[in-house]
Amino acid sequence: MRAEPSRLTSPSGTLEAAPRRVAAHAARVLGGGVLVTNDAGDWSVLSGADYGRYLAGAIPDEDPLGAELVRKDFVRERLDFPRLGDALVSRHLLDWPGPSVHTLVVTRRCNYKCVYCHASVVGPDDASTDMSVETARACVDLAFQSRNPELTFEFQGGEPLLNWPVVKFIVEYALLKNRAAGKTLHFGLISNFSLLDEAKADWLIARGVSFCTSLDGPADLHEKNRVALTGGRHADAVNGIKMILAKRAVGAKVDVPNAICTVTRHSLGRAREIVDQLVDLGLERVQLGPLDPVGFARRSWDAIGYTDAEYVRFYVEALDHLIALNKRGVKAYEKMAMILLIRVQEGGHWRFPNADGIARLAYDWDGSVYTGEDGRLLAAEGDDFFKIGRAGESRLSDLLDHPTVRASLYAAMPWSQPMCAQCAYGPYCTVQPVFNHETQGGLFGQMPTNHWCGKIMGIFDALFTRLQDPEARKVLESWLEYKDR
Amino acid sequence: MPTKKTRRALARRAQPSKRAARPASGEVVVSVKLGAAGSEPVLGAAYMMMDRAYALVEPGAAGALRVTLRPKGARGAAELAALKTSFEDELAAQRLRWAVARNNAPVREYVAENAIALAGEFAARAQAAPEPAAEQLTDDQRAEIERLIAEVETEISEMNREKKLPDPNGATRSWEAAQDAEKGRGAE
Known part of the structure; x- marks a missing residue:
């Protein structure tokens, strides 16, 4: 019976650090070497022997490795303080101009009954959860209180096209309001596309709305997960994607649509097929969303859930397939990999996926405001812990100052977590307070047993391992170009 | 105590x-x-x-x-x-x-203190920026908003009155109705 290392993994043996030479860093055993990272987000992979020499202060500055360690601020007596300060500012303290992403649930009605749906939907004929025009206006007004020069309005549901008049109103009203505000506006429709026809698509495209749908892979897999009231509708998603791509091909100004693949137990072992399905359709972005036992999905977890290791295996298979496709000239990337790579390779903390309340807000059909979409989903299941106000009543400044926002933000920062503060991926990672609250009973959670942590660590391991391979690294770094799309 | x-x-x-x-x-x-x-x-x-x-x-x-x-x-x-x-x-x-x-x-701690001071300078500069004139709409624009609201409310009330949702693919049909339709197609 072997002794298993902890999730942090550490070089073995009783090691001591030379006080004058060894700067603050976190170490992780990775493959045959040791990954070291620091607060500024710099990183290096050393052999086990070199890490021992580093700790002993036995690598001279003139040595090529020594020079690298000095340049990256791993040598305590050679630290570049202004550079470290700048790096901390850009990584953690800047770019907080207020919520940018505003997710609007224009209705909870849906014509699908997906097996893992988080959204706690109601039937398509029950209009009692349709957002009213008055509420829509209050939500847009609240969003415009943000000082952020860029605002994104995401339409979600239920199926947002079931409340089409209000979708149209929000777009028109925001555009009108923006004539005075002068911000850059983005709109995104997240839909199953079953109700998307030519007229709606043209109307939305004319106003700069981008499109996103859910596509879990080949038809049999998609329809196993996403059951429409009229039967599974893989064709809805595919036809919608093709319609938008066809319009784009003849000159319509619209982004390539996105499709999110939610990974369930049924997806395991089919990573390549799923990637191929998305890429063959002409999509550039592959997004392999892990299923979380949160909200409604918690109820069906026994049937569709999986372990962290199973998800990571699936993810790595898909990642390697995408890298291989790229080497053959196919242009496609995986979204989570791209986000993490931006943080690793470029610094900054591009897109806080969970800086809830600060970077994003979610609005339910009745104007209730939540720290983010995940918090709203919990409320739909009866837990309104993350509700922070109401459009039409609350001021944005009060929302940002709400105790739940403050606590969530604090919990999301790796340095306030006992394990994350020592984790080599701490400079690039963020904790998920809503996930922790739902699965572990507190915003801070317990990282050694946390399933989000288990999955994200596996993804980081895969990325850092592939960054050691020059060809794979070239492909991965090419994905950074998609940042601004 | x-x-x-x-x-x-x-x-x-x-x-x-x-x-x-x-x-x-x-x-x-x-x-x-x-x-x-x-x-x-x-x-x-x-x-x-x-x-x-x-x-x-x-x-x-x-x-x-x-x-x-x-x-x-x-x-x-x-x-x-x-x-x-x-x-x-x-x-x-x-x-x-x-x-x-x-x-x-x-x-x-020293690096963090410097970083916070530096970020404070950026924040002070950002504070000095003028507030966006989000609410400074002209009378015409306000009138347009009112017209827009009236238009959408009319559309919603008509939709509710007719109980007819935009549904080009028949997605809101009941499962049974869809099955019947399928059978009908199969018999053709």
Whole structure:
């Protein structure tokens, strides 16, 4: 019976650090070497022997490795303080101009009954959860209180096209309001596309709305997960994607649509097929969303859930397939990999996926405001812990100052977590307070047993391992170009 | 002011545990002398064991902590031995991590203080920027908004009156109706 290392993994043996030479860093055993990272987000992979020499202060500055360690601020007596300060500012303290992403649930009605749906939907004929025009206006007004020069309005549901008049109103009203505000506006429709026809698509495209749908892979897999009231509708998603791509091909100004693949137990072992399905359709972005036992999905977890290791295996298979496709000239990337790579390779903390309340807000059909979409989903299941106000009543400044926002933000920062503060991926990672609250009973959670942590660590391991391979690294770094799309 | 009962409880907590020095069946007990490293590495190592064991850290003999680990899985002799080795490995790693952290704490604090001051300067500059004129709409624009609202409300009320939703693919039909339609198509 072997002794298993902890999730942090550490070089073995009783090691001591030379006080004058060894700067603050976190170490992780990775493959045959040791990954070291620091607060500024710099990183290096050393052999086990070199890490021992580093700790002993036995690598001279003139040595090529020594020079690298000095340049990256791993040598305590050679630290570049202004550079470290700048790096901390850009990584953690800047770019907080207020919520940018505003997710609007224009209705909870849906014509699908997906097996893992988080959204706690109601039937398509029950209009009692349709957002009213008055509420829509209050939500847009609240969003415009943000000082952020860029605002994104995401339409979600239920199926947002079931409340089409209000979708149209929000777009028109925001555009009108923006004539005075002068911000850059983005709109995104997240839909199953079953109700998307030519007229709606043209109307939305004319106003700069981008499109996103859910596509879990080949038809049999998609329809196993996403059951429409009229039967599974893989064709809805595919036809919608093709319609938008066809319009784009003849000159319509619209982004390539996105499709999110939610990974369930049924997806395991089919990573390549799923990637191929998305890429063959002409999509550039592959997004392999892990299923979380949160909200409604918690109820069906026994049937569709999986372990962290199973998800990571699936993810790595898909990642390697995408890298291989790229080497053959196919242009496609995986979204989570791209986000993490931006943080690793470029610094900054591009897109806080969970800086809830600060970077994003979610609005339910009745104007209730939540720290983010995940918090709203919990409320739909009866837990309104993350509700922070109401459009039409609350001021944005009060929302940002709400105790739940403050606590969530604090919990999301790796340095306030006992394990994350020592984790080599701490400079690039963020904790998920809503996930922790739902699965572990507190915003801070317990990282050694946390399933989000288990999955994200596996993804980081895969990325850092592939960054050691020059060809794979070239492909991965090419994905950074998609940042601004 | 703590009550007599609270004071007694606090005093008890500071005393070495009177639990049996020998572990109960299916548990591992490790006694760790604190020394200069302090208690953090022990607490850190115990915390890191949580994915595989329940950990109890108590005052032990003078200057020591007593860590009891109860595996969450199998509790055979081999599993317990492996668990003990894992804890000891993690303790060594935690000692190194904490030594590096302590040695560098003043440096990190200095860098963080400078970074916060620098960020404060950026924030002050951002504050000075003029507020966006979000509400400064012209009368014409306001009239357009009113027209827009009236238009959408009319559309919604018509939609509700007719109970007819935009549904080009027949997605809102009941499952039974869809099946009937399928059968009908099949029979053609």
